[in-house]
Amino acid sequence: MKKTYLLAPGPTPVPPEALTAMSMPIIHHRSPDFIPILESAKNGLKWLFQTDNVVLILASTGTGGMVGAVNNFLSPGDKAVVVRGGKFGERWSEICEAFGVLPINIDVEWGYAVKPSQVEAELKKDPSIKAVMIQASETSTGVLHPTREIGEIVKKYPNCLFIVDAITAMGVIDMPVDKWGIDVCITGSQKALMLPPGLAFVSVSEKAWKANESAKCNRFYFNFKKERKNLEKNQTNFTTASSLVVGLNSALSMMKAEGLENIFKRHERLANATRAAVKAMGLKLFAKESPSLALTAIEVPEGIDGGKLTKIMRDKYGVTVAGGQAQLKGKIFRIAHLGYFNTFDIIIGISCAEMALKEMGANITLGKGVAAAEEILLKF
Amino acid sequence: MKKTYLLAPGPTPVPPEALTAMSMPIIHHRSPDFIPILESAKNGLKWLFQTDNVVLILASTGTGGMVGAVNNFLSPGDKAVVVRGGKFGERWSEICEAFGVLPINIDVEWGYAVKPSQVEAELKKDPSIKAVMIQASETSTGVLHPTREIGEIVKKYPNCLFIVDAITAMGVIDMPVDKWGIDVCITGSQKALMLPPGLAFVSVSEKAWKANESAKCNRFYFNFKKERKNLEKNQTNFTTASSLVVGLNSALSMMKAEGLENIFKRHERLANATRAAVKAMGLKLFAKESPSLALTAIEVPEGIDGGKLTKIMRDKYGVTVAGGQAQLKGKIFRIAHLGYFNTFDIIIGISCAEMALKEMGANITLGKGVAAAEEILLKF
Numbered sequence: 001m002k003k004t005y006l007l008a009p010g011p012t013p014v015p016p017e018a019l020t021a022m023s024m025p026i027i028h029h030r031s032p033d034f035i036p037i038l039e040s041a042k043n044g045l046k047w048l049f050q051t052d053n054v055v056l057i058l059a060s061t062g063t064g065g066m067v068g069a070v071n072n073f074l075s076p077g078d079k080a081v082v083v084r085g086g087k088f089g090e091r092w093s094e095i096c097e098a099f100g101v102l103p104i105n106i107d108v109e110w111g112y113a114v115k116p117s118q119v120e121a122e123l124k125k126d127p128s129i130k131a132v133m134i135q136a137s138e139t140s141t142g143v144l145h146p147t148r149e150i151g152e153i154v155k156k157y158p159n160c161l162f163i164v165d166a167i168t169a170m171g172v173i174d175m176p177v178d179k180w181g182i183d184v185c186i187t188g189s190q191k192a193l194m195l196p197p198g199l200a201f202v203s204v205s206e207k208a209w210k211a212n213e214s215a216k217c218n219r220f221y222f223n224f225k226k227e228r229k230n231l232e233k234n235q236t237n238f239t240t241a242s243s244l245v246v247g248l249n250s251a252l253s254m255m256k257a258e259g260l261e262n263i264f265k266r267h268e269r270l271a272n273a274t275r276a277a278v279k280a281m282g283l284k285l286f287a288k289e290s291p292s293l294a295l296t297a298i299e300v301p302e303g304i305d306g307g308k309l310t311k312i313m314r315d316k317y318g319v320t321v322a323g324g325q326a327q328l329k330g331k332i333f334r335i336a337h338l339g340y341f342n343t344f345d346i347i348i349g350i351s352c353a354e355m356a357l358k359e360m361g362a363n364i365t366l367g368k369g370v371a372a373a374e375e376i377l378l379k380f
Numbered sequence: 381m382k383k384t385y386l387l388a389p390g391p392t393p394v395p396p397e398a399l400t401a402m403s404m405p406i407i408h409h410r411s412p413d414f415i416p417i418l419e420s421a422k423n424g425l426k427w428l429f430q431t432d433n434v435v436l437i438l439a440s441t442g443t444g445g446m447v448g449a450v451n452n453f454l455s456p457g458d459k460a461v462v463v464r465g466g467k468f469g470e471r472w473s474e475i476c477e478a479f480g481v482l483p484i485n486i487d488v489e490w491g492y493a494v495k496p497s498q499v500e501a502e503l504k505k506d507p508s509i510k511a512v513m514i515q516a517s518e519t520s521t522g523v524l525h526p527t528r529e530i531g532e533i534v535k536k537y538p539n540c541l542f543i544v545d546a547i548t549a550m551g552v553i554d555m556p557v558d559k560w561g562i563d564v565c566i567t568g569s570q571k572a573l574m575l576p577p578g579l580a581f582v583s584v585s586e587k588a589w590k591a592n593e594s595a596k597c598n599r600f601y602f603n604f605k606k607e608r609k610n611l612e613k614n615q616t617n618f619t620t621a622s623s624l625v626v627g628l629n630s631a632l633s634m635m636k637a638e639g640l641e642n643i644f645k646r647h648e649r650l651a652n653a654t655r656a657a658v659k660a661m662g663l664k665l666f667a668k669e670s671p672s673l674a675l676t677a678i679e680v681p682e683g684i685d686g687g688k689l690t691k692i693m694r695d696k697y698g699v700t701v702a703g704g705q706a707q708l709k710g711k712i713f714r715i716a717h718l719g720y721f722n723t724f725d726i727i728i729g730i731s732c733a734e735m736a737l738k739e740m741g742a743n744i745t746l747g748k749g750v751a752a753a754e755e756i757l758l759k760f
Contacts, residue, residue, distance in 0.1 A: 004405070004413075011406045011622065022623075023403035025384070026391045026576055028700050033384075059578055060601065061439050061619045067601045098600040190619065196406055198439055198578045198621030218598045220478040221440065221447045239441045239570065241578030241621065242391065243402075320408050 004318040007349045009139050009168055009295040011190035011197055012339035014247070018195060021250040022243045029242040035234045041245050042231060044252030048193075049185060049203045050176035050260075056227045057248075058200040059241040062167040062188030065200030067095055068222030069163050069184045073131065073208055075216035076100030080131040080163075081122045083114045087140035087325045088165060092133040099217045104129065110141045110328065111297075113290040116149040123157055130211070131161040136169035140325045142297030142334060144173070144290040151181035161208050167191055168294040170201075171255065172267045172338050183208040189244055191294070192263075194251045194339040198241045204228070265380070267293040270337035270346050273376040277350040280372030281357075281364060286332045294338040295322075298353075299331065301362045306330035312356040319352040343377050384698040387729045389519050389548055389675040391570035391577055392719035394627070398575060401630040402623045409622045415614045421625055422611060424632030428573075429565060429583045430556035430640075436607045437628075438580040439621040442547040442568030445580030447475055448602030449543050449564045453511065453588055455596035456480030460511040460543075461502045463494045467520035467705045468545060472513040479597045484509065490521045490708065491677075493670040496529040503537055510591070511541040516549035520705045522677030522714060524553070524670040531561035541588050547571055548674040550581075551635065552647045552718050563588040569624055571674070572643075574631045574719040578621045584608070645760070647673040650717035650726050653756040657730040660752030661737075661744060666712045674718040675702075678733075679711065681742045686710035692736040699732040723757050 006013050027034050038057070045055035058064055070092075074080065078101050082092045085108035096103040104122055108114045114134065123129055132154050136147045147164055154162040161183040169175055170185070171192030177185045182203070189199035204212075204224060212225055226237040255263060271293040278285060278298050286297035300306035306323055307330050313319045324332040335349040350369040358364045386393045407414050418437070425435035438444055450472075454460065458481050462472045465488035476483040484502055488494045494514065503509055512534050516527045527544060534542040541563040549555055550565070551572030557565045562583070569579035584592075584604060592605055606617040635643060651673040658665060658678050666677035680686035686703060687710050693699045702714040715729040730749040738744045 006406060006408060008408050010619070011408060014406050014623075019403045019405075022576075023399045025399075026386060026394050026570075028386060028388050028391060029577070031694065031700055059441050060444070061621070063618045064440070064601045071598075095600050099598050188619075190406075196402075196621065196623035197409070197619045198624060218451075218479050220475050221444045222601075238443045239390070239568075239577045241441070241576065241624075243394075243576035244578060244621075314411065320411055 002318050004320065005345070005348050006320050007336050007345060008320050008322045009334055009336040009338060010188070012194060012336060014196060015194055015251070015254060015340045017254060018247040018250040022247040024246065027242060027246070029236065029240050034242065037246060037249055038234045041248045041252065042234065044249065044256065045201055048171055048252065048255065051178045051203045053178065053203050053205050054228050054231060055201050055203045056224055056231060057236060057240060057245065058202065058222060058227070059198065059239065060200050061197050062186060062200050063091065064222060065186035065188065065202045066091065066165055068202060068224055069186055070095045070101060071099050071217035071219040071222065072224040073161055073184065073211045073215050074101045075214070077102065078130040079104055079126065079128060080133055081106060081119060081129055083108060083119070083134040083145060085112065085114060085141065085143060085145065086110055086135065086138035088135045088138055092165070101217070111143060111286050111288045113143050113145050116146050116153055119150050120153045123153065123160060129160055131163050133163045134165070136164050136166040136175060137172065137292040137294050139168045139295065140328065141286060142292045142295050143287045144292050147175065147182070148180050155181040161211055168292065168338060171263060172294045174264045177203050189248065192339045193248065195244055195247045199244045199248065266342070267338060269377065269380045270341055271296065273346050273373040274335055274337055274350070276376050277369035277373040281354065281369040295334050295336045297332045297334045300333060301357070304357065304360050304362050306333060309333060309356055309360060312359065313352050317352045317356065319348060321349065346373055346377070382698050384700065385728050386700050387716050387725060388700050388702045389714055389716040389718060390568070392574060392716060394576060395574055395631070395634060395720045397634060398627040398630040402627040404626065407622060407626070409616065409620050414622065417626060417629055418614045421628045421632065422614065424629065424636065425581055428551055428632065428635065431558045431583050433558065433583050433585050434608050434611060435581050435583045436604055436611060437616060437620060437625065438582065438602060438607070439578065439619065440580050441577050442566060442580050443471065444602060445566035445568065445582045446471065446545055448582060448604055449566055450475045450481060451479050451597035451599040451602065452604040453541055453564065453591045453595050454481045455594070457482065458510040459484055459506065459508060460513055461486060461499060461509055463488060463499070463514040463525060465492065465494060465521060465523060465525065466490055466515065466518035468515045468518055472545070481597070491523060491666050491668045493523050493525050496526050496533055499530050500533045503533065503540065509540055511543050513543045514545070516544050516546040516555060517552065517672040517674050519548045519675065520708065521666060522672045522675050523667045524672050527555060527562070528560050535561040541591055548672065548718060551643060552674045554644045557583050569628065572719045573628065575624055575627045579624045579628065646722070647718060649757065649760045650721055651676065653726050653753040654715055654717055654730065656756050657749035657753040661734065661749040675714050675716045677712045677714045680713060681737070684737065684740050684742050686713060689713060689736055689740060692739065693732050697732045697736065699728060701729065726753055726757070
């Protein structure tokens with residue numbers, strides 16, 4: 001008998017409430033029965049994003065939302081500042097190139113956050129820049145970029161949009177989209193929203209809709225203007241992933257019952273406990289600054305094979321954490337704490353890491369990480 | 381207490397086996413536990429498509445598969461013959477235009493099938509044509525286009541691809557993709573595959589892969605070359621809609637147990653029974669030739685409000701059928717018989733139509749349609 005635990009930064013565990021809702025017979029997405037479901041999901045997303053603007057619902061993963069953010073607001077030849085501080089920063093750059101948008105890359109050493117002044121310098125240098133793209137939380141490194149501060153800067157440029165991949169930030173940290181001046185904000189279903197993958201959500205500001213009028217990138221499946229028009233009537237442009245929308249409502253109900261402030265506090269509590277445990281175990285956080293509240297990236301101790309570590313955690317103990325991606329493969333492991341996570345998910349993750357590392361010969365005192373986590377966890 | 385019945389041509393009812401499979405805890409799409417699931421789905425799709433080529437799995441609805449079919453194999457300025465015999469034919473045209481491909485439209489009166497000679501004439505006229513695009517089953521009119529025959533024609537043109545939207549044909553009619561020379565064949569999860577919407581499946585021939593090498597349309601989310609490379613390792617390029625893939629395996633298992641031949645016979649039986657019932661009721665099929673085995677489009681009798689008819693069927697009896705789309709709005713109603721459908725789904729649909737039409741004052745003899753359906757259904 002194997003009990004499994006999903007502690008990866010997406011997909012995250014789906015609560016039984018949402019699983020049960022999604023296992024009900026399918027509802028036709030154009031039927032009157034579906035209208036209140038879509039309407040409620042639409043309003044719930046506005047609540048979550050803290051925005052008065054529309055939040056579009058797309059039948060794709062988060063990457064589809066990122067693609068739509070590029071090709072609905074920009075034209076071939078446009079310049080965009082891209083913060084590349086990890087694998088997902090690189091993705092912004094690749095999407096731009098795929099559609100003829102010219103990325104001006106700010107390369108940030110992985111594990112560090114971009115400095116707002118770096119973004120400002122680029123904008124001052126070239127007033128024709130049409131967008132700034134960042135990750136609010138760079139999932140590959142576990143680092144938060146300074147979204148609020150960059151938003152303040154971009155606000156000063158009337159022809160420049162602030163496009164934020166908030167895929168592992170929305171519903172984790174307090175990120176009031178309107179207040180922070182985020183013109184296009186993207187998240188996905190399989191992160192803090194506690195659902196299976198298959199939906200992307202994108203908020204769009206009035207400034208961005210204005211840019212949409214002249215944006216010439218090719219688009220069809222991700223046509224935001226048509227999505228907005230349909231969503232006004234509680235419809236989607238094409239068929240939506242309707243069972244996931246049903247689950248979305250269930251997840252949003254749970255989140256509303258908890259309240260935004262409590263959600264952010266819970267993530268902070270779990271992140272603090274995880275970080276304290278990591279330090280107590282004598283391990284190093286990979287994030288040298290601004291660690292994300294969504295996940296903790298941990299350096300694999302010298303002499304230990306990172307690939308083997310995550311394999312033992314998974315195969316012997318049933319605990320799925322994430323390894324490192326791209327250049328970080330084998331060098332870090334990542335314990336998530338976003339979405340349907342609470343106290344004992346952290347205890348399980350730390351306890352499992354202690355046992356697996358000990359077994360592999362690392363210098364670990366069993367229980368020390370767990371004790372440090374408990375120290376934090378009992379306080380709230 | 382309301383019992384509801386979904387008799388629309390997509391989404392179609394999801395069998396409890398698949399609903400249950402999808403309500404299990406989520407599996408990480410990059411974990412070893414997911415590999416056999418994706419491998420089995422991949423092989424099952426090849427079986428269903430009757431192809432030795434790869435069948436890609438995309439996290440989108442069928443329209444995403446259509447977009448990918450255009451932008452992975454064509455370049456701006458390329459010409460493509462598009463058969464427009466309904467709303468989905470028009471969609472091919474719109475997608476081409478969105479990516480700079482020049483559609484040569486063959487407009488077919490709605491309710492009729494294209495003649496293979498019409499396609500051949502265009503290809504003879506202009507040898508630079510790069511693709512022919514059709515619907516195998518045009519869902520908006522309930523008509524089958526002659527896919528096999530057109531395939532024979534396109535085979536003779538080494539630089540022309542045959543791209544088929546088989547969204548309501550695959551798993552309904554015998555459509556051996558390789559034998560019929562279909563280079564790119566698309567279906568979606570919410571039709572004969574009996575799943576919620578959110579996945580598209582696309583087979584790609586060697587001829588199409590060759591065209592892919594020089595195809596210049598912009599693409600990123602739908603990058604078939606990268607999807608193929610990943611699928612070889614039982615992975616997907618980006619995150620997939622993993623819960624739907626789990627359901628896909630469950631649905632494919634049911635389909636394999638039934639066997640392709642039996643599946644096609646079942647659809648034929650249900651289609652025949654529906655058509656016989658419609659005629660016995662004194663109603664007219666909208667399809668003037670080649671009626672689809674996936675759905676039956678029925679003309680609303682004169683003096684009856686089609687919108688009100690489908691509303692009564694739904695609100696009073698809990699039976700969701702489809703109305704007409706675009707120019708057919710209010711003029712037809714469509715009873716589906718694809719996917720998880722059997723004998724009594726047809727009886728319910730016909731019985732409901734009889735009662736609703738009678739109530740609305742149409743000249744209907746109650747039970748006459750049902751009797752005609754039974755006449756066919758008891759024979760098999």
